[in-house]
Amino acid sequence: MSTIQISKRQSNVIKGIACLLIVAHHFCARLMGKGSEDLIINFIGVRGGGIGVTIFFFLSAWGLSESQSKNNYPFGIFVRRRLSKVYVPLVITNIVYYLFLLIYRKISFNLSSFVLNALNIDYIDGVLWFCNTILIFYLIFYVSFLPKTKWLKVLICFVSTIIYSVLSTIIFPDSPFYVYSIVGFPFGMMCSLYKENMLKITHWGSWSIIALLFFFVGAMVLPEYRNHFLMNSYCFILLVVLVAIIQRIGFSNKLMVLPFIGIYSYEIYLIHNKVLDPLGDAGYSNWYPLAFLTIVIPLSILLNKLIKVILK
Numbered sequence: 458m459s460t461i462q463i464s465k466r467q468s469n470v471i472k473g474i475a476c477l478l479i480v481a482h483h484f485c486a487r488l489m490g491k492g493s494e495d496l497i498i499n500f501i502g503v504r505g506g507g508i509g510v511t512i513f514f515f516l517s518a519w520g521l522s523e524s525q526s527k528n529n530y531p532f533g534i535f536v537r538r539r540l541s542k543v544y545v546p547l548v549i550t551n552i553v554y555y556l557f558l559l560i561y562r563k564i565s566f567n568l569s570s571f572v573l574n575a576l577n578i579d580y581i582d583g584v585l586w587f588c589n590t591i592l593i594f595y596l597i598f599y600v601s602f603l604p605k606t607k608w609l610k611v612l613i614c615f616v617s618t619i620i621y622s623v624l625s626t627i628i629f630p631d632s633p634f635y636v637y638s639i640v641g642f643p644f645g646m647m648c649s650l651y652k653e654n655m656l657k658i659t660h661w662g663s664w665s666i667i668a669l670l671f672f673f674v675g676a677m678v679l680p681e682y683r684n685h686f687l688m689n690s691y692c693f694i695l696l697v698v699l700v701a702i703i704q705r706i707g708f709s710n711k712l713m714v715l716p717f718i719g720i721y722s723y724e725i726y727l728i729h730n731k732v733l734d735p736l737g738d739a740g741y742s743n744w745y746p747l748a749f750l751t752i753v754i755p756l757s758i759l760l761n762k763l764i765k766v767i768l769k
Contacts, residue, residue, distance in 0.1 A: 474719075484742070510641075514591070514642040518614075521646075525602050536599075546764050547727060548576065552575050554581055600617070611647050637689065640693045644696055733745055
């Protein structure tokens with residue numbers, strides 16, 4: 458195989474894995490907070506979310522690049538397509554969750570907080586930072602894709618990612634995870650644009666060495682942000698391994714549950730913590746795997762169908 462290829466089925470399998478990693482991360486983090494720890498719980502509770510989000514950034518950039526290369530959507534259509542897929546279900550789930558908390562008297566009604574929570578300006582669910590971040594990167598992607606030259610597209614995306622990292626670190630100093638995984642986005646765009654060349658060992662090795670050298674120098678020059686650089690270098694290595702694996706193995710039909718999870722991965726992301734938090738606060742964290750199967754997945758499927766009806 459001379460070019461990088463990621464089929465729809467492969468993408469859904471990988472999304473399924475990433476989705477389960479993120480869900481397991483929040484579940485394990487809660488278990489750690491309750492004092493239940495072992496090697497697996499600690500690893501997933503600390504690293505699982507970052508790995509899962511990195512994969513989502515990578516697949517988002519890959520999919521956007523493949524689609525935009527074929528269709529060249531104008532800005533209006535591009536924004537409408539992205540907002541319909543990300544923002545509409547986000548607002549709906551935020552409103553429903555706000556009403557749930559209101560009914561159970563976890564919060565008191567305030568119009569300004571309701572609007573801010575519904576629009577995800579003020580997080581009613583702390584894990585939803587990713588939704589705002591991916592919307593920012595959609596805009597970065599569109600601007601990056603305006604030039605016709607491939608290297609200039611990648612350069613704009615890379616520089617914009619650095620600018621985002623700096624601004625995010627300054628504005629949200631207590632939320633370093635905002636930038637721990639973003640290497641996946643420019644890497645996903647680069648893999649799509651240079652898929653004919655990336656698998657050549659000379660190109661693959663050169664890009665990898667340059668990227669890792671950048672992270673290493675950054676960690677040395679800015680020691681106060683060392684974890685940011687090291688986590689992104691760690692995620693970059695995982696992505697390189699992931700792309701290599703995708704090109705060399707097929708996916709067995711025995712993995713059917715993973716593409717199924719992958720299809721509804723965004724809806725699961727929006728809903729999973731809204732079930733985990735109340736369950737955990739009530740002291741039933743250990744029951745979450747059952748709740749995930751019986752509540753989160755059915756609600757995610759329902760939300761997916763509802764959004765399709767609304768957007769028709």
